[in-house]
Amino acid sequence: AQKITQTQPGMFVQEKEAVTLDCTYDTSDQSYGLFWYKQPSSGEMIFLIYQGSYDEQNATEGRYSLNFQKARKSANLVISASQLGDSAMYFCAMREPYNNNDMRFGAGTRLTVKP
């Protein structure tokens, strides 16, 4: 069953503007972790940010922040002040510690930053 949904196959943003990439998830567990990864055209997967289900504050890492709405089961990634180098595929993922501890990914969103 699909557990991670990214509804935006592609997104465009103007350089220096902010952009939000959507992610919703489905789980019956109370304890879980949410991750965002970036995959540039080179193919490497780069870990960006993590949000734990019990974390009271939204996670932030530099220009990346996570808009975590637990009741809505959404964990949207916000990139502020977009740069050309932000053009890449972005994947949302969830780990459920009590479900064999594996990690499931969404289909991804391709972000293109326009100069």
Added chain:
Amino acid sequence: DVKVTQSSRYLVKRTGEKVFLECVQDMDHENMFWYRQDPGLGLRLIYFSYDVKMKEKGDIPEGYSVSREKKERFSLILESASTNQTSMYLCASRARQGRVSPLHFGNGTRLTVT
């Protein structure tokens, strides 16, 4: 830095061949994973292993098997390759402990089955 190394970047095989994809990590991680990545489908989990000689099926194990004889090495085996197994294959590892503990990925193997 964690290094996850996949033995081949590109691989071309014929239908029916037995194919081995090798993955080695150098950080003594307990957990290792194999995913395949296809456009529009994201990353789908094939198999994972949480210890030597242990393996668990992921979402799409059919047509694949795995081997974990040593902690640092996790091999994906296509017993009889088929054209629908043409894909990008990504290996990843992760420490068992640690709340955040993200996956560390290899650079991927792009497999073409003709």
